[in-house]
Amino acid sequence: MTQDNRHCASQPPANSKRRFLLDLVALSTTVGLAGTAQAALPGSADFQPKRRQGMEGKRFGMLVDMRKCIGCQACTVSCSVENQPPIGQFRTTVLQYEVDQSDGSAPAMVSLPRLCNHCDEPPCVPVCPVQATFQRTDGIVLVDNERCVGCGYCVQACPYDARFINHETQTADKCTFCEHRLEAGLLPACVESCVGGARVIGDLNDPNSEINQRIHAQQKDIKVLKPGMNTQPHVFYIGLPDEFVNGVDGQATVRLVAEH
Template sequence: MADRNGASALAAEPQSKRTFLQELVALATSFGLAGGAQAAPAQAPGGQPARRPGAEGKRYGMLVDVRKCIGCQACTVSCSMENLPPIGQFRTTVLQYEVSALGMAAPAMVSLPRLCNHCDNPPCVPVCPVQATFQRTDGIVLVDNERCVGCGYCVQACPYDARFINHETQTADKCTFCEHRLEAGLLPACVESCVGGARVIGDLNQADSEINQRMAASKDQIKVLKPGLKTEPHVFYIGLPDAFVDGVDGQSSVRLLADHG
């Protein structure tokens, strides 16, 4: 497992990259490279643009119980069928990891669902030079594909590898919590199709919502990815091994099986 210095380095690198991107965007704007954009909205504390309207009074979050995930990829398939990203590109997927540690007789196998974390302090939003990436008042982070110029700044700024440039539209793409389904009173495709009941989505502002009840029942086990970056992710995990918390990418004790034949 990475030591404290290694974990600090993992946290510092994305932070410095986001700072560089923010400075680059400011420079581009000053030279008129984003001249076609509307005036930037007023900024909220912390440098985040003001949020746009969403579901009134709600704050959506997702809880993933890793103990219930069987790695079947039903969520990956249903998301692809619902949102139709290009073949080979995914808004959510379940990655298979091999985790080893001192004292373990054999490596443990972990299936880890990955998706956009819809952070409360999303680093992808302030770096967008045309305000195509934005956050709603209900916490959902979206992309306006009619405004996006495909520069990739947001892709680089995301510390969760949750964004990509859509090969067909040449614009940024990512998980949206299936906001179009939520607005119709339906569950996101990945939640509805999860055979193990590993995913639940809900309103964190509603005290008796299922997600709050599950989180309260397992409050000592709730974890998020890369908390040291202070992005305040709103995808929460139960049963997440400690080796994943401070950085899945680059830790010597965590091996992504797809990268090793």
């Protein structure tokens, strides 16, 4: 598997980057740069800070059926209209990938929806020196923009490249599963606007929810991105090619060589 040279050159080794960030946070808390709201550090009992109150008894997740995604970007547009990120910055998008075929035939085009994975063990939470990034009891990961100082630690810690520093607010920004809509009994903008019905969101604690039923029916085909990171992502994919499970980095389009 090979990737576009420009893309690869901009990506530092994941392990060394993570180690550097953790060491940097530890140093900042030691010398008092983080103030009274210190980040929980590896090895402590509260490495993942206590979750804040969410929707009682629920655990939200999203299922993306790539067989139904046509790459129309309706989800990207509707998310931008709903959440108003700066022009040119997106909380979710559908990236286009070109996969070389081993038999020499024409490359296949793959549309891959990308967004925050609202992990059960989110690496973005413990690295925040002021605990502006937090997780709710219903699994949704959010950012307190009044507390965020825009240091970018969480942006670097996310293995899914799902975060960015908002150009206007100078604070961390990302997909929130449109929690304000969920709390009002509505679907996230991206789910509601998907013309192919490729996105499904629901309560994973409810055995009768559509997402649970579909995951159960397609269990052998369910995959997540970068399972080896042990973040326990809660965005699940159907139809995700094996080459993408551990081989997708960054937001730039890459060229992958099919191995199977």
